[in-house]
Every structure is written in structure tokens, then in C-alpha cells.
């Protein structure tokens with residue numbers, strides 16, 4: 573396990589730190605189980621759901637967990653480095669969002685089909701990197717020491733939400749792709765059609781199944797049937813079930829809030845010494861209020877970005893899928909710089925330490 577807690581241990585003391593970390597582990601595991609069980613239960617009880625109901629978790633994510641999880645990007649690097657937040661550090665993050673987000677927004681305008689493919693790959697990487705953090709720090713796996721195994725795990729954990737729905741729900745996948753691309757250029761979506769052909773899906777599905785077997789097999793060979801490996805296998809198979817049986821708009825909405833965003837929020841709390849101190853005393857309300865206060869201004873900022881993109885798209889969004897599509901494009905544009913910040917945080921916390929596989 574990387575030695576990524578020294579700064580905080582110095583600031584808060586190892587007992588305080590590990591109490592807060594243990595609490596975060598329990599919350600992430602419980603919420604993860606709830607994500608899978610809630611998704612499967614909704615489908616088992618309600619059968620097929622109207623499209624607008626499937627969009628509800630995504631709608632909630634505008635204010636709860638989803639957008640806010642990235643709205644503390646301006647605070648995380650100084651906190652991880654144990655440095656003050658300065659005008660200069662704020663300006664650097666602002667500039668990053670403006671340039672990287674702006675450049676990617678231009679790709680959406682001029683090459684929306686390419687931008688959509690990039691969005692899927694970016695999300696795969698980002699959701700995978702989030703889970704690698706959680707597996708090492710919160711679950712305590714000891715078989716992700718090298719770059720090779722971490723890359724394979726990024727592919728598996730990020731591929732679960734991005735690849736399994738392509739195999740299981742190609743129509744809905746295509747609908748979302750067409751809607752997003754269609755906001756900019758309705759004719760451009762045809763370029764994506766080959767990806768939904770049965771042969772392509774079969775090949776991608778087989779390749780991905782192999783990757784899952786390889787990742788879990790590697791962990792088993794390395795560590796045997798340990799508690800962390802059982803949790804890894806349980807989470808992986810749980811997510812296979814979620815994305816294979818639950819319509820993807822609903823499944824991804826649940827996952828985005830209760831899995832990816834929650835885990836990242838816990839990570840941001842664990843690099844904030846006041847939140848760590850509060851969590852170690854069981855003062856969850858204090859730590860949560862602190863996060864809400866930190867995240868509120870730029871969650872507002874993200875909503876301004878959403879409104880700006882709404883004004884800029886050539887097709888005025890009118891239907892529920894189009895409005896949700898607009899939100900997803902906003903998330904895409906904001907995720908590009910967010911991935912840079914999280915990757916720098918990974919580096920800061922030595923999640924990409926230069927060991928060998």
C-alpha cells in the first residue's frame with residue numbers, strides 16, 4: 573500500500589486518521605451494496621420504467637453528490653500537499669478548467685461524434701481511477717502494486733459502467749449517443765452505428781469478460797482468498813449484474829451518485845484534517861456540512877456552465893432526453909479538467925508510484 577497518509581498522520585495522529593478512514597470504508601462499502609441492490613430491486617419490482625423515471629437519479633445528481641463531487645477541485649491539491657489555498661492556486665485551477673474544458677467544448681461543437689467517444693473513454697479512465705483509489709485505500713487490497721495491474725483494474729472498474737451497457741442495452745446506449753451528438757449535429761450520429769452491431773458487441777464483450785477474469789485471477793493468485801479480494805470480486809460481479817440487468821440511464825445515475833461521487837467525496841474528506849478530526853469523533857454532520865460549504869460555490873458555477881451550454885447548442889433542448897443530454901455534455905466538459913486534478917491528486921498521494929508490475 574502506498575505511504576500516502578504521512579502528511580495527515582502528522583497533522584491528525586494515526587489513530588484519528590485510521591478511525592476516519594475506517595468510517596469511510598464502511599460508508600463506501602454500504603453505499604456500493606445499496607447501489608447494486610437498489611438498482612436490481614427497482615427493476616425486479618417495477619419491471620419496465622418510464623424514461624423520465626430512469627433519468628431521476630441523474631437529475632438529483634445536479635445538486636446531490638454528483639456535480640458537487642468535482643466542485644472541491646480547487647481545494648484538493650493544496651490540502652493533499654498540506655499547503656494553504658492561495659489566489660495563485662485558485663487561478664491555476666480556474667485556468668485549467670477554462671483551457672481543458674474550453675478545448676473539449678470546441679471538440680463537441682465541431683466533431684460531436686468524436687467528442688462522444690472521447691467522453692466514454694474519459695469516463696472509463698476516470699471511474700476506473702476512482703475505484704483503484706478506493707480499492708487500495710478503503711478496501712485495503714494489496715495486489716495492485718504495479719502500473720500493469722492498476723491499468724488492468726482501471727479498465728475493468730471503469731469498463732463496467734461504460735462497456736456492459738453496450739452489450740446489454742444497445743438501444744438505450746445508441747439513444748443517449750444520438751441525443752448527445754444530435755444536440756450539435758443530428759446527422760453526425762450515424763458515424764457511431766458500427767459500434768452497436770452484434771459482432772462488435774460480442775467481440776468487445778468477450779474481450780471485457782477476459783479482462784475481468786484476468787484482473788480477479790491475478791488478485792487471487794497474488795493474495796489468495798482474502799477479505800479484500802472477496803470484496804473486490806463481490807463489487808465487480810455486483811456491478812456486472814447492475815449494468816447487465818438495470819437500464820443504463822437509471823444504473824449510471826445511481827452509480828454516479830452513490831458509487832463514484834460518494835467515494836470521491838470521502839477521499840476529499842480524508843485529505844481535510846478538520847473533516848478527519850470530525851469523522852474520528854463520529855461528528856459526521858460536521859464533516860458533511862463542511863463539504864457542502866466547500867462545494868456549494870462551484871456547484872453553482874457548474875450550473876452556470878450548464879446554462880451557458882444550453883444557450884450555445886444549436887438545437888434547443890425540448891424533450892427529457894435532450895435536457896438530460898445537455899447535462900451529460902456539461903458533465904463531459906467539466907470532467908476533462910476534473911480528471912487532470914484527480915490524476916495530480918493520485919500522483920500526490922503516490923497512487924502512481926513508479927513501482928514495476
Ligand SMILES: CC1=C(/C=C/C(C)=C/C=C/C(C)=C/C=O)C(C)(C)CCC1
Nearest residue numbers: 695734737744745748820821824903907
Ligand atoms: C447515461 C448513459 C451513458 C453515459 C454516461 C456517461 C458517459 C456519464 C459520465 C459521467 C461522468 C464522467 C461523471 C463524472 O464523474 C451511456 C454509457 C452512453 C449509456 C446510456 C446511459
Ligand SMILES: [Fe+2]
Nearest residue numbers: 641642836910
Ligand atoms: Fe469524478
